[in-house]
Amino acid sequence: MDKRRTFRKVGRMGNSPGISLPSEYLEKINLQRGDECEVVIDEQRKEIRIRPVQPIPEGLSPEFMKALDETHEQFEEALRNLRDR
Template identity: 35%
Template sequence: MNRIERKITKIGNSYGITIPNDLLKKAGLQHGDNVQLEYVNDEIKITRSRKVSLPEGISEDFFETVQETMVEYDSTIKGLVDR
């Protein structure tokens, strides 16, 4: 199954399409999975979401803090490779 046609349906203030189960399985997706939508070269691209769920007790700004630390200590961290 390479091409299928679907009708766009109104769902509240948004629109949606149905996706056959076998197509979801081929993509490694299932009901309840999060996906990302992207508009690329006149096409809508659907990919599995790469968002990570944080364990309980980890604040939302955890990765932001890690990124700031990596930037601040970049040369020090890279210097550890040579030790």
């Protein structure tokens, strides 16, 4: 996995605090201005992850995907431990 590190200051975007991202970072995860993205906050690790919203595969319902996401969140640490084995 290609990991890059950069430092940014929290600035102002309208009336809210915000952090701008270099366009090359967005390009690497296939995001561009106007795209919808998912923001995941991991309070234990003090991390924020950003990823493009993936369309729901044909034949699966939004309810199923929500249940899958909830199950993944519930067992995230166990899954991470299995992945890192």
